[in-house]
Amino acid sequence: MGQLLDALLQLQSVERQLSDVRRRLRTRQLAVATQQKRIDQFRAEQKELEDRSKLRRKEADNLELDLKTRQQQVDKLRAALNAAKTNKEYAAILTQINSLKADNAKQEEDGLKILQEVEAIKTQAAQAVEKVAAEEKRLAEIQASNTEQIAKLQAMTDQLNTQRAESAKGISPEVLSIFERLALSHAGEAMAPIEIHGKRPPHEYVCGGCYMALRAEHANALHSRDEVRTCDNCGRILYLVKDPQAQRNPV
Ligand SMILES: [Zn+2]
Structure with a gap:
Protein backbone atom coordinates (compact mmCIF):
# COMPACT_ATOMS: atom_id res chain seq x y z
CA MET A 1 0.00 0.00 0.00
CA GLY A 2 1.20 3.49 -0.81
CA GLN A 3 1.79 6.56 1.27
CA LEU A 4 -1.64 8.10 0.73
CA LEU A 5 -3.67 5.05 1.74
CA ASP A 6 -1.31 4.42 4.68
CA ALA A 7 -1.88 7.95 5.90
CA LEU A 8 -5.62 7.58 5.45
CA LEU A 9 -5.62 4.31 7.40
CA GLN A 10 -3.69 6.02 10.18
CA LEU A 11 -6.27 8.78 10.17
CA GLN A 12 -9.06 6.23 10.21
CA SER A 13 -7.54 4.57 13.28
CA VAL A 14 -7.55 7.92 15.13
CA GLU A 15 -11.03 8.71 13.84
CA ARG A 16 -12.33 5.38 15.10
CA GLN A 17 -10.93 6.05 18.58
CA LEU A 18 -12.42 9.54 18.53
CA SER A 19 -15.77 8.14 17.55
CA ASP A 20 -15.61 5.66 20.43
CA VAL A 21 -14.62 8.35 22.96
CA ARG A 22 -17.44 10.62 21.71
CA ARG A 23 -19.93 7.77 22.11
CA ARG A 24 -18.72 7.13 25.68
CA LEU A 25 -19.02 10.84 26.44
CA ARG A 26 -22.58 10.89 25.14
CA THR A 27 -23.48 7.83 27.24
CA ARG A 28 -22.06 9.51 30.35
CA GLN A 29 -23.92 12.74 29.66
CA LEU A 30 -27.11 10.83 28.95
CA ALA A 31 -26.84 8.83 32.20
CA VAL A 32 -27.53 11.95 34.28
CA ALA A 33 -30.52 12.95 32.16
CA THR A 34 -31.92 9.39 32.25
CA GLN A 35 -31.58 9.20 36.03
CA GLN A 36 -33.19 12.63 36.43
CA LYS A 37 -36.10 11.40 34.33
CA ARG A 38 -36.50 8.37 36.61
CA ILE A 39 -36.61 10.61 39.66
CA ASP A 40 -39.21 12.89 38.06
CA GLN A 41 -41.32 9.84 37.29
CA PHE A 42 -41.19 8.57 40.90
CA ARG A 43 -41.92 12.07 42.18
CA ALA A 44 -45.00 12.31 39.97
CA GLU A 45 -46.11 8.89 41.27
CA GLN A 46 -45.62 10.06 44.84
CA LYS A 47 -47.61 13.25 44.25
CA GLU A 48 -50.42 11.35 42.59
CA LEU A 49 -50.66 9.01 45.61
CA GLU A 50 -50.62 11.88 48.08
CA ASP A 51 -53.33 13.73 46.16
CA ARG A 52 -55.46 10.60 46.00
CA SER A 53 -54.99 10.00 49.72
CA LYS A 54 -56.10 13.59 50.52
CA LEU A 55 -59.14 13.30 48.27
CA ARG A 56 -60.29 10.03 49.81
CA ARG A 57 -59.64 11.38 53.30
CA LYS A 58 -61.94 14.31 52.48
CA GLU A 59 -64.63 11.90 51.31
CA ALA A 60 -64.33 10.01 54.60
CA ASP A 61 -64.60 13.28 56.54
CA ASN A 62 -67.72 14.26 54.62
CA LEU A 63 -69.27 10.88 55.36
CA GLU A 64 -68.54 11.32 59.03
CA LEU A 65 -70.11 14.77 59.06
CA ASP A 66 -73.17 13.38 57.33
CA LEU A 67 -73.28 10.59 59.86
CA LYS A 68 -73.23 13.04 62.77
CA THR A 69 -76.12 15.04 61.28
CA ARG A 70 -78.20 11.91 60.95
CA GLN A 71 -77.27 10.74 64.42
CA GLN A 72 -78.65 14.04 65.69
CA GLN A 73 -81.82 13.37 63.72
CA VAL A 74 -82.08 9.95 65.39
CA ASP A 75 -81.64 11.57 68.80
CA LYS A 76 -84.41 14.06 68.05
CA LEU A 77 -86.69 11.28 66.80
CA ARG A 78 -86.02 9.31 70.00
CA ALA A 79 -87.21 12.28 72.03
CA ALA A 80 -90.26 12.51 69.76
CA LEU A 81 -90.84 8.79 70.26
CA ASN A 82 -91.12 9.26 74.00
CA ALA A 83 -93.58 12.07 73.48
CA ALA A 84 -95.72 10.15 70.96
CA LYS A 85 -99.37 10.36 71.75
CA THR A 86 -100.79 7.56 69.62
CA ASN A 87 -99.60 4.09 68.63
CA LYS A 88 -99.75 5.11 65.01
CA GLU A 89 -97.52 8.10 65.62
CA TYR A 90 -95.15 5.92 67.66
CA ALA A 91 -94.90 3.31 64.90
CA ALA A 92 -94.26 5.94 62.25
CA ILE A 93 -91.42 7.52 64.25
CA LEU A 94 -89.94 4.09 64.98
CA THR A 95 -89.89 3.24 61.28
CA GLN A 96 -88.07 6.52 60.56
CA ILE A 97 -85.52 5.79 63.28
CA ASN A 98 -84.85 2.28 61.99
CA SER A 99 -84.47 3.49 58.44
CA LEU A 100 -81.97 6.18 59.51
CA LYS A 101 -80.04 3.69 61.63
CA ALA A 102 -79.77 1.28 58.71
CA ASP A 103 -78.48 4.11 56.49
CA ASN A 104 -75.99 5.13 59.15
CA ALA A 105 -74.67 1.59 59.56
CA LYS A 106 -74.11 1.36 55.82
CA GLN A 107 -72.42 4.74 55.74
CA GLU A 108 -70.19 3.86 58.66
CA GLU A 109 -69.07 0.76 56.81
CA ASP A 110 -68.33 2.80 53.67
CA GLY A 111 -66.40 5.32 55.73
CA LEU A 112 -64.28 2.59 57.30
CA LYS A 113 -63.51 1.13 53.90
CA ILE A 114 -62.36 4.51 52.63
CA LEU A 115 -60.16 5.02 55.69
CA GLN A 116 -58.54 1.63 55.13
CA GLU A 117 -57.94 2.63 51.53
CA VAL A 118 -56.38 5.90 52.68
CA GLU A 119 -53.99 3.95 54.91
CA ALA A 120 -53.00 1.69 52.01
CA ILE A 121 -52.40 4.69 49.73
CA LYS A 122 -50.32 6.35 52.45
CA THR A 123 -48.13 3.25 52.71
CA GLN A 124 -47.61 3.33 48.95
CA ALA A 125 -46.81 7.06 49.10
CA ALA A 126 -44.23 6.42 51.83
CA GLN A 127 -42.63 3.76 49.63
CA ALA A 128 -42.56 6.24 46.75
CA VAL A 129 -40.77 8.76 48.99
CA GLU A 130 -38.15 6.10 49.79
CA LYS A 131 -37.78 5.31 46.09
CA VAL A 132 -37.22 8.98 45.25
CA ALA A 133 -34.57 9.23 47.98
CA ALA A 134 -32.78 6.09 46.72
CA GLU A 135 -32.80 7.33 43.12
CA GLU A 136 -31.52 10.73 44.22
CA LYS A 137 -28.64 9.04 45.98
CA ARG A 138 -27.94 7.10 42.79
CA LEU A 139 -27.99 10.35 40.80
CA ALA A 140 -25.41 11.86 43.13
CA GLU A 141 -23.22 8.79 42.63
CA ILE A 142 -23.57 8.99 38.86
CA GLN A 143 -22.75 12.70 38.91
CA ALA A 144 -19.68 12.14 41.08
CA SER A 145 -18.25 9.38 38.91
CA ASN A 146 -19.32 11.22 35.75
CA THR A 147 -17.41 14.38 36.55
CA GLU A 148 -14.21 12.35 36.78
CA GLN A 149 -14.97 10.19 33.75
CA ILE A 150 -16.12 13.07 31.56
CA ALA A 151 -12.93 15.00 32.36
CA LYS A 152 -10.91 11.91 31.44
CA LEU A 153 -12.81 11.41 28.18
CA GLN A 154 -12.46 15.08 27.31
CA ALA A 155 -8.71 14.87 27.84
CA MET A 156 -8.66 11.81 25.56
CA THR A 157 -10.64 13.75 22.94
CA ASP A 158 -8.12 16.60 23.05
CA GLN A 159 -5.23 14.19 22.70
CA LEU A 160 -6.88 12.36 19.80
CA ASN A 161 -7.68 15.64 18.07
CA THR A 162 -3.98 16.55 18.21
CA GLN A 163 -3.09 13.13 16.80
CA ARG A 164 -5.74 13.56 14.16
CA ALA A 165 -4.31 16.92 13.03
CA GLU A 166 -0.87 15.30 12.91
CA SER A 167 -2.13 12.38 10.80
CA ALA A 168 -3.99 14.70 8.42
CA LYS A 169 -0.88 16.76 7.60
CA GLY A 170 0.23 14.78 4.55
CA ILE A 171 -3.24 14.46 3.02
CA SER A 172 -4.58 16.89 0.42
CA PRO A 173 -7.61 19.03 1.40
CA GLU A 174 -9.75 17.38 -1.33
CA VAL A 175 -9.08 13.86 -0.05
CA LEU A 176 -9.40 15.00 3.54
CA SER A 177 -12.82 16.46 2.87
CA ILE A 178 -13.98 13.19 1.26
CA PHE A 179 -12.61 11.30 4.26
CA GLU A 180 -14.27 13.59 6.80
CA ARG A 181 -17.65 13.42 5.10
CA LEU A 182 -17.44 9.60 5.10
CA ALA A 183 -16.23 9.41 8.71
CA LEU A 184 -19.20 11.49 9.76
CA SER A 185 -21.79 9.36 7.99
CA HIS A 186 -20.19 6.01 8.96
CA ALA A 187 -19.36 6.63 12.66
CA GLY A 188 -15.62 7.06 12.06
CA GLU A 189 -15.41 4.20 9.54
ZN1 LIG B 1 -19.23 -0.52 0.52
Whole structure:
Protein backbone atom coordinates (compact mmCIF):
# COMPACT_ATOMS: atom_id res chain seq x y z
CA MET A 1 0.00 0.00 0.00
CA GLY A 2 1.20 3.49 -0.81
CA GLN A 3 1.79 6.56 1.27
CA LEU A 4 -1.64 8.10 0.73
CA LEU A 5 -3.67 5.05 1.74
CA ASP A 6 -1.31 4.42 4.68
CA ALA A 7 -1.88 7.95 5.90
CA LEU A 8 -5.62 7.58 5.45
CA LEU A 9 -5.62 4.31 7.40
CA GLN A 10 -3.69 6.02 10.18
CA LEU A 11 -6.27 8.78 10.17
CA GLN A 12 -9.06 6.23 10.21
CA SER A 13 -7.54 4.57 13.28
CA VAL A 14 -7.55 7.92 15.13
CA GLU A 15 -11.03 8.71 13.84
CA ARG A 16 -12.33 5.38 15.10
CA GLN A 17 -10.93 6.05 18.58
CA LEU A 18 -12.42 9.54 18.53
CA SER A 19 -15.77 8.14 17.55
CA ASP A 20 -15.61 5.66 20.43
CA VAL A 21 -14.62 8.35 22.96
CA ARG A 22 -17.44 10.62 21.71
CA ARG A 23 -19.93 7.77 22.11
CA ARG A 24 -18.72 7.13 25.68
CA LEU A 25 -19.02 10.84 26.44
CA ARG A 26 -22.58 10.89 25.14
CA THR A 27 -23.48 7.83 27.24
CA ARG A 28 -22.06 9.51 30.35
CA GLN A 29 -23.92 12.74 29.66
CA LEU A 30 -27.11 10.83 28.95
CA ALA A 31 -26.84 8.83 32.20
CA VAL A 32 -27.53 11.95 34.28
CA ALA A 33 -30.52 12.95 32.16
CA THR A 34 -31.92 9.39 32.25
CA GLN A 35 -31.58 9.20 36.03
CA GLN A 36 -33.19 12.63 36.43
CA LYS A 37 -36.10 11.40 34.33
CA ARG A 38 -36.50 8.37 36.61
CA ILE A 39 -36.61 10.61 39.66
CA ASP A 40 -39.21 12.89 38.06
CA GLN A 41 -41.32 9.84 37.29
CA PHE A 42 -41.19 8.57 40.90
CA ARG A 43 -41.92 12.07 42.18
CA ALA A 44 -45.00 12.31 39.97
CA GLU A 45 -46.11 8.89 41.27
CA GLN A 46 -45.62 10.06 44.84
CA LYS A 47 -47.61 13.25 44.25
CA GLU A 48 -50.42 11.35 42.59
CA LEU A 49 -50.66 9.01 45.61
CA GLU A 50 -50.62 11.88 48.08
CA ASP A 51 -53.33 13.73 46.16
CA ARG A 52 -55.46 10.60 46.00
CA SER A 53 -54.99 10.00 49.72
CA LYS A 54 -56.10 13.59 50.52
CA LEU A 55 -59.14 13.30 48.27
CA ARG A 56 -60.29 10.03 49.81
CA ARG A 57 -59.64 11.38 53.30
CA LYS A 58 -61.94 14.31 52.48
CA GLU A 59 -64.63 11.90 51.31
CA ALA A 60 -64.33 10.01 54.60
CA ASP A 61 -64.60 13.28 56.54
CA ASN A 62 -67.72 14.26 54.62
CA LEU A 63 -69.27 10.88 55.36
CA GLU A 64 -68.54 11.32 59.03
CA LEU A 65 -70.11 14.77 59.06
CA ASP A 66 -73.17 13.38 57.33
CA LEU A 67 -73.28 10.59 59.86
CA LYS A 68 -73.23 13.04 62.77
CA THR A 69 -76.12 15.04 61.28
CA ARG A 70 -78.20 11.91 60.95
CA GLN A 71 -77.27 10.74 64.42
CA GLN A 72 -78.65 14.04 65.69
CA GLN A 73 -81.82 13.37 63.72
CA VAL A 74 -82.08 9.95 65.39
CA ASP A 75 -81.64 11.57 68.80
CA LYS A 76 -84.41 14.06 68.05
CA LEU A 77 -86.69 11.28 66.80
CA ARG A 78 -86.02 9.31 70.00
CA ALA A 79 -87.21 12.28 72.03
CA ALA A 80 -90.26 12.51 69.76
CA LEU A 81 -90.84 8.79 70.26
CA ASN A 82 -91.12 9.26 74.00
CA ALA A 83 -93.58 12.07 73.48
CA ALA A 84 -95.72 10.15 70.96
CA LYS A 85 -99.37 10.36 71.75
CA THR A 86 -100.79 7.56 69.62
CA ASN A 87 -99.60 4.09 68.63
CA LYS A 88 -99.75 5.11 65.01
CA GLU A 89 -97.52 8.10 65.62
CA TYR A 90 -95.15 5.92 67.66
CA ALA A 91 -94.90 3.31 64.90
CA ALA A 92 -94.26 5.94 62.25
CA ILE A 93 -91.42 7.52 64.25
CA LEU A 94 -89.94 4.09 64.98
CA THR A 95 -89.89 3.24 61.28
CA GLN A 96 -88.07 6.52 60.56
CA ILE A 97 -85.52 5.79 63.28
CA ASN A 98 -84.85 2.28 61.99
CA SER A 99 -84.47 3.49 58.44
CA LEU A 100 -81.97 6.18 59.51
CA LYS A 101 -80.04 3.69 61.63
CA ALA A 102 -79.77 1.28 58.71
CA ASP A 103 -78.48 4.11 56.49
CA ASN A 104 -75.99 5.13 59.15
CA ALA A 105 -74.67 1.59 59.56
CA LYS A 106 -74.11 1.36 55.82
CA GLN A 107 -72.42 4.74 55.74
CA GLU A 108 -70.19 3.86 58.66
CA GLU A 109 -69.07 0.76 56.81
CA ASP A 110 -68.33 2.80 53.67
CA GLY A 111 -66.40 5.32 55.73
CA LEU A 112 -64.28 2.59 57.30
CA LYS A 113 -63.51 1.13 53.90
CA ILE A 114 -62.36 4.51 52.63
CA LEU A 115 -60.16 5.02 55.69
CA GLN A 116 -58.54 1.63 55.13
CA GLU A 117 -57.94 2.63 51.53
CA VAL A 118 -56.38 5.90 52.68
CA GLU A 119 -53.99 3.95 54.91
CA ALA A 120 -53.00 1.69 52.01
CA ILE A 121 -52.40 4.69 49.73
CA LYS A 122 -50.32 6.35 52.45
CA THR A 123 -48.13 3.25 52.71
CA GLN A 124 -47.61 3.33 48.95
CA ALA A 125 -46.81 7.06 49.10
CA ALA A 126 -44.23 6.42 51.83
CA GLN A 127 -42.63 3.76 49.63
CA ALA A 128 -42.56 6.24 46.75
CA VAL A 129 -40.77 8.76 48.99
CA GLU A 130 -38.15 6.10 49.79
CA LYS A 131 -37.78 5.31 46.09
CA VAL A 132 -37.22 8.98 45.25
CA ALA A 133 -34.57 9.23 47.98
CA ALA A 134 -32.78 6.09 46.72
CA GLU A 135 -32.80 7.33 43.12
CA GLU A 136 -31.52 10.73 44.22
CA LYS A 137 -28.64 9.04 45.98
CA ARG A 138 -27.94 7.10 42.79
CA LEU A 139 -27.99 10.35 40.80
CA ALA A 140 -25.41 11.86 43.13
CA GLU A 141 -23.22 8.79 42.63
CA ILE A 142 -23.57 8.99 38.86
CA GLN A 143 -22.75 12.70 38.91
CA ALA A 144 -19.68 12.14 41.08
CA SER A 145 -18.25 9.38 38.91
CA ASN A 146 -19.32 11.22 35.75
CA THR A 147 -17.41 14.38 36.55
CA GLU A 148 -14.21 12.35 36.78
CA GLN A 149 -14.97 10.19 33.75
CA ILE A 150 -16.12 13.07 31.56
CA ALA A 151 -12.93 15.00 32.36
CA LYS A 152 -10.91 11.91 31.44
CA LEU A 153 -12.81 11.41 28.18
CA GLN A 154 -12.46 15.08 27.31
CA ALA A 155 -8.71 14.87 27.84
CA MET A 156 -8.66 11.81 25.56
CA THR A 157 -10.64 13.75 22.94
CA ASP A 158 -8.12 16.60 23.05
CA GLN A 159 -5.23 14.19 22.70
CA LEU A 160 -6.88 12.36 19.80
CA ASN A 161 -7.68 15.64 18.07
CA THR A 162 -3.98 16.55 18.21
CA GLN A 163 -3.09 13.13 16.80
CA ARG A 164 -5.74 13.56 14.16
CA ALA A 165 -4.31 16.92 13.03
CA GLU A 166 -0.87 15.30 12.91
CA SER A 167 -2.13 12.38 10.80
CA ALA A 168 -3.99 14.70 8.42
CA LYS A 169 -0.88 16.76 7.60
CA GLY A 170 0.23 14.78 4.55
CA ILE A 171 -3.24 14.46 3.02
CA SER A 172 -4.58 16.89 0.42
CA PRO A 173 -7.61 19.03 1.40
CA GLU A 174 -9.75 17.38 -1.33
CA VAL A 175 -9.08 13.86 -0.05
CA LEU A 176 -9.40 15.00 3.54
CA SER A 177 -12.82 16.46 2.87
CA ILE A 178 -13.98 13.19 1.26
CA PHE A 179 -12.61 11.30 4.26
CA GLU A 180 -14.27 13.59 6.80
CA ARG A 181 -17.65 13.42 5.10
CA LEU A 182 -17.44 9.60 5.10
CA ALA A 183 -16.23 9.41 8.71
CA LEU A 184 -19.20 11.49 9.76
CA SER A 185 -21.79 9.36 7.99
CA HIS A 186 -20.19 6.01 8.96
CA ALA A 187 -19.36 6.63 12.66
CA GLY A 188 -15.62 7.06 12.06
CA GLU A 189 -15.41 4.20 9.54
CA ALA A 190 -14.47 6.13 6.41
CA MET A 191 -12.52 3.25 4.92
CA ALA A 192 -13.27 -0.35 4.04
CA PRO A 193 -10.99 -3.26 3.14
CA ILE A 194 -11.58 -5.10 -0.10
CA GLU A 195 -12.43 -8.69 0.78
CA ILE A 196 -11.21 -11.23 -1.75
CA HIS A 197 -13.23 -14.41 -2.05
CA GLY A 198 -12.23 -17.60 -3.88
CA LYS A 199 -8.89 -19.42 -3.85
CA ARG A 200 -8.01 -18.78 -7.48
CA PRO A 201 -9.10 -16.36 -10.21
CA PRO A 202 -11.61 -15.18 -11.11
CA HIS A 203 -11.89 -13.86 -7.55
CA GLU A 204 -14.95 -12.23 -6.15
CA TYR A 205 -14.49 -8.87 -4.47
CA VAL A 206 -16.63 -7.57 -1.64
CA CYS A 207 -16.59 -4.23 0.21
CA GLY A 208 -15.71 -4.91 3.88
CA GLY A 209 -17.85 -1.95 4.92
CA CYS A 210 -21.22 -2.69 3.33
CA TYR A 211 -20.59 -6.29 2.12
CA MET A 212 -21.74 -5.57 -1.42
CA ALA A 213 -19.92 -6.95 -4.47
CA LEU A 214 -17.19 -4.77 -5.95
CA ARG A 215 -15.92 -4.56 -9.50
CA ALA A 216 -12.52 -6.30 -9.95
CA GLU A 217 -11.21 -3.06 -11.41
CA HIS A 218 -10.97 -1.52 -7.91
CA ALA A 219 -8.71 -4.28 -6.59
CA ASN A 220 -6.66 -4.36 -9.78
CA ALA A 221 -6.05 -0.62 -9.68
CA LEU A 222 -5.11 -0.60 -5.99
CA HIS A 223 -2.50 -3.32 -6.60
CA SER A 224 -0.47 -0.85 -8.57
CA ARG A 225 -1.79 2.61 -7.68
CA ASP A 226 -1.92 4.56 -4.45
CA GLU A 227 -5.19 6.42 -4.97
CA VAL A 228 -8.60 7.09 -3.53
CA ARG A 229 -11.20 4.68 -4.90
CA THR A 230 -14.57 4.50 -3.27
CA CYS A 231 -17.15 1.69 -2.95
CA ASP A 232 -19.90 2.13 -5.54
CA ASN A 233 -22.47 1.28 -2.89
CA CYS A 234 -21.49 2.85 0.47
CA GLY A 235 -18.86 5.28 -0.77
CA ARG A 236 -16.17 4.23 1.73
CA ILE A 237 -12.53 4.59 0.66
CA LEU A 238 -11.27 1.16 -0.37
CA TYR A 239 -7.94 -0.42 0.50
CA LEU A 240 -6.25 -3.77 0.05
CA VAL A 241 -5.15 -5.82 3.04
CA LYS A 242 -1.61 -7.17 2.79
CA ASP A 243 -2.23 -10.12 5.07
CA PRO A 244 -5.46 -11.87 4.02
CA GLN A 245 -5.82 -13.38 7.52
CA ALA A 246 -6.02 -9.92 9.06
CA GLN A 247 -8.73 -9.06 6.57
CA ARG A 248 -11.14 -11.42 8.35
CA ASN A 249 -10.69 -9.55 11.61
CA PRO A 250 -9.87 -5.97 10.78
CA VAL A 251 -8.64 -4.17 13.88
ZN1 LIG B 1 -19.23 -0.52 0.52
